[in-house]
Amino acid sequence: MIAAENLTKKFGRKEVLKNINFTIQKGETVGVVGPNGAGKSTLLRIIATIMNATTGTVAVDGLDVKKEKKAIRQKIGYVPQEIAVYHELTTRENLRFFGKLAKHSSEERWMKRCEEWRLAEHLDKKVKHLSGGNQRKLNILIAMLHDPDILILDEPTVGIDISAKQEIVNDLREFGREGKTILYSSHDAQELETLCTSFLILKEGELLFYGSKQKVRQFGSIAQSKNFAETLGEIVG
Known part of the structure; x- marks a missing residue:
């Protein structure tokens, strides 16, 4: 589904990603984990076709992220850290505007999502409210x-309260149950434990670990951690 081979990214002389290799299978929910500066956002932007690698390749369903961006963008949805919507428009106006830009979007489908995600009652409120x-x-x-x-x-949950985080994570779990592939970066160990089935661990641009939740505790010097959340807490710093 998503395969990186010898992936490297440099900004000037600084090497942000160093010879990364992994293969993510369809239907996985992968926690992209590491301390600040590990290269997580850079990796996600490259997969999302927003940024080009310096060397190496990433393929999504066999499509090269450098050469076949348009086709790949039809397969992915990318959520940046920033709120990337129009705050002076209503929820409904934003959904209709971005829906026109997106191929294969339907008002019936996003209305259903709004009901499931408890946004239907806020459709006619301006986003700023x-x-x-x-x-x-x-x-x-x-x-x-x-x-x-x-x-x-x-x-995607930075800066919001615990109850709102829990709602979003639970909703994303339902999305994962539909067979979708999810790549999820967070510093919240509880979120990661609840949502993710496997983990990709970065540190200073290097891939230290990629594997299932069951294998995370066996990783490196943190094998003696008391519980899973503590294990992830040590990783994310």
Whole structure:
């Protein structure tokens, strides 16, 4: 589904990603984990076709992210850390606007999502009047308008309260149960434990580990951690 081979990214002389190799299978929910500066956002942007690698390749369903961006963008939804919506428009106006830009989007489908994600009652409110949690939900739903096979989320719950985080994670678990592939970056160990089935661990641009949740505790010097959340907490710093 998503394969990286000898992937490297440099900004000037600084090497942000160093010879990364992995293969993510269809239907996995992968936690992209590591301390600040590990290269997580850079990796996600390359997979999302927003940024080009310096050397190496990434393929999505066999399509090269450098050469076949248009085809890949039809398969993915990308959620950046920033709220990428129009705050002076209503929730409904944002969904209709971005829906027109997205191929294969239908009002019936996003209305159903709004009901499932408890946004239906806020459709006619301006985004600037929504809670932080509902703004984050809208940010995610816009990335899902074209019903992508892959959802890439870069710290999508940053800056919101615990209950809103839990709602979003639970909703994303349902999305994963539909057979979608999810790449999820977060510093919240509890979120990662609840949502993810496997983990990709980066540190200073190097891939230290990629494998199932069951194997994470066996990773390196943190094998003696008392519980799973503690294990991830040590990893994300």
